[in-house]
Amino acid sequence: MIKLIDLGAEYGRIKSEIDEGIREIVEAQQFTDGGHIGRFEEEFSKYLGVKNCVGVSSGSTALDLALLALGIGEGDEVIVPSFTFIATAEAVSHVGAIPVFADSDYDTQNIDVDKLKPLLTGKTKAIIPVHLYGNPCDMDGLMDFAREYELKVVEDAAQAQGAVYNGRKVSTIGDVGCFSFYPAKNLGAYGHAGAAVTDDDELAEKIRLLSNHGRRTHYAYKMVGYNYRMDSIQAKVLSIKLTHLKEWNERRRKLADIYTESLKDLPMGLPKRDDDKIPVYHLYIIRTDRREKLVEWLKERGIETRIHYPLPLHLQPAYGHLGYVEGDLPVSERLAREVLSLPLHPYLEEDKVHTVIESVREFFS
Numbered sequence: 001m002i003k004l005i006d007l008g009a010e011y012g013r014i015k016s017e018i019d020e021g022i023r024e025i026v027e028a029q030q031f032t033d034g035g036h037i038g039r040f041e042e043e044f045s046k047y048l049g050v051k052n053c054v055g056v057s058s059g060s061t062a063l064d065l066a067l068l069a070l071g072i073g074e075g076d077e078v079i080v081p082s083f084t085f086i087a088t089a090e091a092v093s094h095v096g097a098i099p100v101f102a103d104s105d106y107d108t109q110n111i112d113v114d115k116l117k118p119l120l121t122g123k124t125k126a127i128i129p130v131h132l133y134g135n136p137c138d139m140d141g142l143m144d145f146a147r148e149y150e151l152k153v154v155e156d157a158a159q160a161q162g163a164v165y166n167g168r169k170v171s172t173i174g175d176v177g178c179f180s181f182y183p184a185k186n187l188g189a190y191g192h193a194g195a196a197v198t199d200d201d202e203l204a205e206k207i208r209l210l211s212n213h214g215r216r217t218h219y220a221y222k223m224v225g226y227n228y229r230m231d232s233i234q235a236k237v238l239s240i241k242l243t244h245l246k247e248w249n250e251r252r253r254k255l256a257d258i259y260t261e262s263l264k265d266l267p268m269g270l271p272k273r274d275d276d277k278i279p280v281y282h283l284y285i286i287r288t289d290r291r292e293k294l295v296e297w298l299k300e301r302g303i304e305t306r307i308h309y310p311l312p313l314h315l316q317p318a319y320g321h322l323g324y325v326e327g328d329l330p331v332s333e334r335l336a337r338e339v340l341s342l343p344l345h346p347y348l349e350e351d352k353v354h355t356v357i358e359s360v361r362e363f364f365s
């Protein structure tokens with residue numbers, strides 16, 4: 001069986017570091033404090049080149065807090081891609097605002113900056129670009145657009161730890177960047193965790209307060225907040241794994257390049273690699289209108305695949321009340337019909353990548 005991702009293989013390589021780190025916390029009974037969270041926040045800020053990092057309970061809560069801290073709320077509209085994981089849009093709904101779904105670019109699978117203007121209304125307050133699959137969005141165009149119309153920008157970098165756009169790590173370009181450290185992410189915790197990052201000290205302070213019951217001191221509350229804090233075991237695991245992230249992302253790029261080089265003559269879409277972007281291949285995605293048959297073909301050969309994502313958000317029942325119909329966002333709908341994720345993780349052996357390549361080539365022959 002060739003797995004899509006293999007967290008067990010990763011654990012095998014860093015077992016002694018992880019076991020020791022977790023034991024240290026359990027023995028000291030420092031489950032929610034002990035400086036581990038602050039340490040990770042500092043290390044991650046330094047890695048990204050950003051002033052502030054607030055560790056939180058998940059990528060979803062990071063997005064919620066970013067919008068709350070920016071003052072987005074009831075009656076506001078926020079532009080989000082339809083072709084993404086639902087948490088991007090849910091955050092908008094959680095603060096009482098309305099998600100306005102934008103179509104994506106077929107080649108990059110990211111929000112199509114050229115299609116944003118018609119979505120603007122007097123209520124538009126923000127835009128959430130998602131660096132989908134670890135591939136940076138066209139941030140220059142997006143930031144120009146946001147500045148022209150005075151929109152806040154929250155980067156959803158949940159899938160893009162370490163990805164670079166024009167020399168800057170994604171998440172540090174907009175007003176706030178949000179990360180998920182869901183276990184399967186390039187930098188993954190051993191449970192749920194996330195972070196919000198920003199150069200704006202005031203915004204960071206607000207996010208921190210909101211994430212911790214609006215608490216100034218132990219029983220003094222400045223505002224009504226939430227318990228969206230990160231815990232110590234997650235912070236420790238993330239600190240350990242962060243020291244490996246550069247090498248892991250490089251390995252992902254190497255394997256992705258092997259896929260691309262070996263599949264490029266086949267009649268299907270492959271990830272596009274622009275000169276101004278360094279992607280981190282959270283997922284390696286191909287596009288084909290023969291997807292269902294290919295899934296079966298690979299499954300019969302012991303190769304695991306998955307579809308990220310089979311239905312765009314504007315057609316999800318959860319957003320039925322917004323009144324979108326099929327055909328409204330044709331590129332998102334086409335991507336949902338065609339995308340397929342092939343196995344990719346830092347500990348995937350090259351001979352297994354070649355087995356996948358041979359099976360895909362055989363399918364198209």
Ligand SMILES: Cc1ncc(COP(=O)(O)O)c(C=O)c1O
Pocket residue numbers: 058059060061084085087088130156158159179180181182192193194
């Ligand atoms: C693009 C995107 N945004 C947000 C999230 C939410 O992150 P979490 O699962 O940590 O809440 C995810 C995670 O799966 C994601 O892929």
